[in-house]
Amino acid sequence: MTKYDELTEFLLRLGDSALIHAQRLCEWTGRAPALEEEMGMMNVGLDLVGQARNWYEYAAERINDGTDADTLAFRRDERAFRNLLLVEQPNGDFAVTMTKQFFYDAWQFHLLTMLKDAGDERIAAIATKSLKEVTYHLRRSSQWVERLGDGTEESHQRMEKAIDTVWRFTFELVEKSDAELVLSESGNIPALSELPEQWLATVNNVFAKATLTVPDEPSAFYLSARTGMHSEHLGMLLAEMQFLQRAYPDASW
Amino acid sequence: MPAGELIATDQQGRSGGEADIQYAYSVLEEVMDPEVPVVSVMDLGIVRDISWADGHLFVVVTPTYSGCPATEYIETSIRDALQNAGFSHPKVAQRLDPAWTTDWINEQGRNRLKAYGIAPPVGSSSKRSLLSGITPVECPNCGSEDTEQLSEFGSTACKSLYRCKFCLEPFDYFKCI
Missing domain, CATH: 3.30.300.130 (Fe-S cluster assembly (FSCA))
Structure with a gap:
C-alpha cells in the first residue's frame, strides 16, 4: 500500500495524526461544556495544526513533485492518510474526548522526547518545538482524567465507559514497527523500542491517581493506519474537512 | 537570482x-x-x-x-x-531550531506586558515547570501573589487565564514555555 519511502510515511503518520486530531477538536466549537474548555480545545487544536504543517512541509519537500502542505491535507483520499485510528474516532461526550486526548498526548510526549535527538536534524527541530506545546497538552489532559476519574460517581462511570470505547484503538500506540526499525538503523530517528512501555507507564500512573482501571493489553485487528485501512469515521471527517478545496480547488481568502 | x-x-x-x-x-x-x-x-x-x-x-x-x-x-x-x-x-x-522560549522575552517586553495587564512569564522555562505548573503568578493590576488559575488557556495559545483573589480582577498570564 505504501507509496513513499519509510521516512516520508513516518512524517505523514505524525502530520496526519496531528491534523485529524485537531479537526476533531474543532468539532467542539460552540458546543463545549464551558467556555474555558472550548478555548482550551481550540488552542490545543491550533498547536496541532501548526505541528501538522511543519511535518507536511518536510514531507512535501521529500515527495518533491509539486505537492505542498495543503495538497497533503486537502487532496488525499482516506486510504492515503496515515493518522492513528484513535484520533479519527468520534468525540462522544467530554469523557471520550479527554480520554482520546490523554492517550494521544502521552504518545506524542514520549515519541517527541525521543525524536528530539533524531539524527535527522529537521525532525529533531520540529520535535523539540512541538514537545514544548505537547507537554502542556499532556498536563491539561492528565489533570482532566484525574478530575473526572476521581470525581463523582457519574464522572467516574463515564470515564470507564470512555476508556472501554477507545481502548481497542490504542494497539497502534504500543505496536512495534519494521519501518521504524529501518529508520532507526539508518540513523534518521532514535530507536523507538521503549515507546510502548513509556506510554503505558504514563497511563498507569495517571489512571492510578484517577482511580481508573487499566484494561488488558490491546490486541491488533484488521484496521491499521500504516496501510491506510481506517475505520468508517475518517471518510466522513475528510468529506467535511476537504469540502472547500475539493469543490473550489485553489480557493483562497 | x-x-x-x-x-x-x-x-x-x-x-x-x-x-x-x-x-x-x-x-x-x-x-x-x-x-x-x-x-x-x-x-x-x-x-x-x-x-x-x-x-x-x-x-x-x-x-x-x-x-x-x-x-x-x-x-x-x-x-x-x-x-x-x-x-x-x-x-x-x-528558523525552528533552537525552539523559541519565553526566556527570550527581554526586560522591556516583560515590563510592557505587565503595564498592559498581562502577567509576564514567571521564572525560566524547563520541562519541570511545564509539567508541574506550580509557580506563583503576580497580579499585574495590584501586585498580589494570591492568584489562581482559571483555565490552562486564555485568549490565545500563548496565554492562560488567572484571577487575583485580592483585587478580584481576572487577567491573562503569558505562559512560560
Missing part, C-alpha cells in the same frame, strides 16, 4: 555594512506584535539574526507557537517595515 533582483539589492546607495544592520534592528523595535500591540518583535525575542546575504538584508525569525496565526502576519510586517525604511528586497526566513 532573477536579473531584476541583482539590480535592486538592498545595498543600493547604502554602505551595506554594520551600521545598516543596527538601523534594521532599530526599525524592528517599532514592529509590534499584532495580538499584544505594546510589545515589539524585538521584545519577544523572535528576531534571531540580521545579516547581509548576496546584497540583501537577511532576517531570521523563530516563530513562537507552531500554530500561531500571527506568524505570517508578523513576517509580512517585518518585511513591510524594512521596505518602508529603505531596504528594497529584504529576505525573511524561519
Whole structure:
C-alpha cells in the first residue's frame, strides 16, 4: 500500500495524526461544556495544526513533485492518510474526548522526547518545538482524567465507559514497527523500542491517581493506519474537512 | 537570482555594512506584535539574526507557537517595515531550531506586558515547570501573589487565564514555555 519511502510515511503518520486530531477538536466549537474548555480545545487544536504543517512541509519537500502542505491535507483520499485510528474516532461526550486526548498526548510526549535527538536534524527541530506545546497538552489532559476519574460517581462511570470505547484503538500506540526499525538503523530517528512501555507507564500512573482501571493489553485487528485501512469515521471527517478545496480547488481568502 | 533582483539589492546607495544592520534592528523595535500591540518583535525575542546575504538584508525569525496565526502576519510586517525604511528586497526566513522560549522575552517586553495587564512569564522555562505548573503568578493590576488559575488557556495559545483573589480582577498570564 505504501507509496513513499519509510521516512516520508513516518512524517505523514505524525502530520496526519496531528491534523485529524485537531479537526476533531474543532468539532467542539460552540458546543463545549464551558467556555474555558472550548478555548482550551481550540488552542490545543491550533498547536496541532501548526505541528501538522511543519511535518507536511518536510514531507512535501521529500515527495518533491509539486505537492505542498495543503495538497497533503486537502487532496488525499482516506486510504492515503496515515493518522492513528484513535484520533479519527468520534468525540462522544467530554469523557471520550479527554480520554482520546490523554492517550494521544502521552504518545506524542514520549515519541517527541525521543525524536528530539533524531539524527535527522529537521525532525529533531520540529520535535523539540512541538514537545514544548505537547507537554502542556499532556498536563491539561492528565489533570482532566484525574478530575473526572476521581470525581463523582457519574464522572467516574463515564470515564470507564470512555476508556472501554477507545481502548481497542490504542494497539497502534504500543505496536512495534519494521519501518521504524529501518529508520532507526539508518540513523534518521532514535530507536523507538521503549515507546510502548513509556506510554503505558504514563497511563498507569495517571489512571492510578484517577482511580481508573487499566484494561488488558490491546490486541491488533484488521484496521491499521500504516496501510491506510481506517475505520468508517475518517471518510466522513475528510468529506467535511476537504469540502472547500475539493469543490473550489485553489480557493483562497 | 532573477536579473531584476541583482539590480535592486538592498545595498543600493547604502554602505551595506554594520551600521545598516543596527538601523534594521532599530526599525524592528517599532514592529509590534499584532495580538499584544505594546510589545515589539524585538521584545519577544523572535528576531534571531540580521545579516547581509548576496546584497540583501537577511532576517531570521523563530516563530513562537507552531500554530500561531500571527506568524505570517508578523513576517509580512517585518518585511513591510524594512521596505518602508529603505531596504528594497529584504529576505525573511524561519528558523525552528533552537525552539523559541519565553526566556527570550527581554526586560522591556516583560515590563510592557505587565503595564498592559498581562502577567509576564514567571521564572525560566524547563520541562519541570511545564509539567508541574506550580509557580506563583503576580497580579499585574495590584501586585498580589494570591492568584489562581482559571483555565490552562486564555485568549490565545500563548496565554492562560488567572484571577487575583485580592483585587478580584481576572487577567491573562503569558505562559512560560
